[in-house]
Amino acid sequence: MRQRRTHDEFEYLHFERLDGHILKVTIDRPENWLNAVNAQMHEEMTQLFPVLQEETEARCILLTGSGKTFSAGGDFDWFPQFQDPDLLEEVRRDGKSLIWDMLDVQVPIVAAVNGHAMGLGASIALLCDIIFVAESATIGDPHVKVGIVAGDGGTIAWPLAVGPALAKQYLLTGDPIPAAEAHRIGLVNFVTPDDECVDQALAFARRIAAGAPRAIQYTKIATNKLIKDAANTAFDVAAALEIVTFKTEDHQEALAALKERREPTFRNR
Numbered sequence: 001m002r003q004r005r006t007h008d009e010f011e012y013l014h015f016e017r018l019d020g021h022i023l024k025v026t027i028d029r030p031e032n033w034l035n036a037v038n039a040q041m042h043e044e045m046t047q048l049f050p051v052l053q054e055e056t057e058a059r060c061i062l063l064t065g066s067g068k069t070f071s072a073g074g075d076f077d078w079f080p081q082f083q084d085p086d087l088l089e090e091v092r093r094d095g096k097s098l099i100w101d102m103l104d105v106q107v108p109i110v111a112a113v114n115g116h117a118m119g120l121g122a123s124i125a126l127l128c129d130i131i132f133v134a135e136s137a138t139i140g141d142p143h144v145k146v147g148i149v150a151g152d153g154g155t156i157a158w159p160l161a162v163g164p165a166l167a168k169q170y171l172l173t174g175d176p177i178p179a180a181e182a183h184r185i186g187l188v189n190f191v192t193p194d195d196e197c198v199d200q201a202l203a204f205a206r207r208i209a210a211g212a213p214r215a216i217q218y219t220k221i222a223t224n225k226l227i228k229d230a231a232n233t234a235f236d237v238a239a240a241l242e243i244v245t246f247k248t249e250d251h252q253e254a255l256a257a258l259k260e261r262r263e264p265t266f267r268n269r
Helices: 039-053 079-083 085-103 120-126 154-162 164-171 179-184 194-209 213-246 249-260
Strands: 013-018 022-027 060-065 069-071 109-113 116-118 130-134 138-140 190-192
Touching: 013 039, 022 039, 022 194, 039 085, 039 120, 060 069, 060 120, 060 194, 069 120, 079 085, 079 213, 085 120, 085 213, 109 120, 109 194, 116 120, 120 138, 120 154, 130 179, 130 194, 138 179, 154 164, 154 213, 179 190, 190 194, 213 249
Parallel strands: 022 060, 060 109, 069 116, 109 130, 116 138, 130 190
Antiparallel strands: 013 022
């Protein structure tokens, strides 16, 4: 069993206490402006939510990204390593723990999606309790565009938010959604001017923090039972099928096309 980290032991996640009862967590990978998820960030995200489960001081958590991006999801430079079955199994286990542990955080989480949120970044944002999105940001789950299944929470978060039909429209195409459209279809709670996203999310976090903590946390626990039921139904299937598609020729073709800056040609192999 991994030893849980303290706040100052994370490299890509920064912690700041605000107003005494708000804990701000910022996703920040300085060498990658997209805040793309590599092996280390995936491990840190996996360890983040057990740390937040033990939070006793904060009454609300504010989760955002650095710069102009929330998180663009998986780092494609990491993907070739997934041909190693042991690594792929480790990532699958960690990915499941990440989602389950996030749903078990009792303290409400307000997301300030300050920029693009894709793939795993979108799943994390959409599984927060309240979601603010900057008006220039887009949200999407482009797994199919690289020949793999949305196995890290997209098949849970999207159908619950907008229903199966709209969820499949975006999951089967990988098309990104502009912030205004995401709000119109009920995927997110609020759209803000770019330079006001974090401030407006913080104002809402302060409102939650001023409420009765146990009543709010227990209400979240009860509501998240519905999400956890959906996770129990869909997550393991999606994750298993994602492992299968990592081994396909179509996935390798997608990675090659990205590297060569061309459109992929998928052959159902």
